[in-house]
Amino acid sequence: xxxxxxxxxxxxxxxxxxxxxxxxxxxxxxxxxxxxxxxxxxxxxxxxxxxxxxxxxxxxxxxxxxxxxxxxxxxxxxxxxxxxxxxxxxxxxxxxxxxxxxxxxxxxxxxxxxxxxxxxxxxxxxxxxxxxxxxxxxxxxxxxxxxxx
Amino acid sequence: xxxxxxxxxxxxxxxxxxxxxxxxxxxxxxxxxxxxxxxxxxxxxxxxxxxxxxxxxxxxxxxxxxxxxxxxxxxxx
Numbered sequence: 334x335x336x337x338x339x340x341x342x343x344x345x346x347x348x349x350x351x352x353x354x355x356x357x358x359x360x361x362x363x364x365x366x367x368x369x370x371x372x373x374x375x376x377x378x379x380x381x382x383x384x385x386x387x388x389x390x391x392x393x394x395x396x397x398x399x400x401x402x403x404x405x406x407x408x409x410x411x412x413x414x415x416x417x418x419x420x421x422x423x424x425x426x427x428x429x430x431x432x433x434x435x436x437x438x439x440x441x442x443x444x445x446x447x448x449x450x451x452x453x454x455x456x457x458x459x460x461x462x463x464x465x466x467x468x469x470x471x472x473x474x475x476x477x478x479x480x481x482x
Numbered sequence: 483x484x485x486x487x488x489x490x491x492x493x494x495x496x497x498x499x500x501x502x503x504x505x506x507x508x509x510x511x512x513x514x515x516x517x518x519x520x521x522x523x524x525x526x527x528x529x530x531x532x533x534x535x536x537x538x539x540x541x542x543x544x545x546x547x548x549x550x551x552x553x554x555x556x557x558x559x
Contacts, residue, residue, distance in 0.1 A: 387558070390488075429558075454559040458553060459556055460554065460556060
């Protein structure tokens with residue numbers, strides 16, 4: 334399991350490649366790898382967004398992420414999981430979050446990944462402050478529903 | 483007895499600082515700690531609290547040495 338909060342840019346493919354190379358004990362066992370990459374849009378709630386500041390609660394954020402991943406591990410049959418989240422100043426197209434789940438079968442990998450992501454959205458202590466195209470700043474008050482079209 | 487209090491995001495801006503300490507003579511609820519530290523500032527409706535980095539109800543009691551945090555709904559991911 335890897336839980337990490339990064340202040341620098343996240344390269345999800347480099348992180349996954351390096352992490353998988355270390356997991357030699359899973360060689361031959363993984364039948365399904367599910368990867369979610371969330372990135373920053375340049376619009377939100379009808380406004381252009383030029384940048385964003387992501388604040389977190391060091392210590393509690395990692396503790397809650399670990400608890401969410403452990404809960405997923407109790408609910409689904411997982412071989413391993415990884416969550417990496419960005420904090421600090423971010424710009425459109427920057428990767429904000431990477432969630433990966435490894436399982437024997439795809440159902441567990443898909444469902445656990447979705448659970449981790451949706452639970453993170455409502456329980457992991459991160460807060461976004463947007464700088465709009467015109468320069469005004471505002472806190473994002475609520476995450477959008479992940480199941481909305 | 484002393485409690486370390488932390489504020490995050492919009493609440494840090496609302497109260498004007500990120501950390502404070504609260505001296506108490508008996509266990510207090512999280513809500514009472516807010517009222518003691520911010521008598522002029524009513525607590526916003528949607529405030530969340532954590533005690534020692536675990537989510538807690540606003541009526542939960544904090545004790546000597548605890549770290550109490552107040553923050554708005556989370557918006558990560």
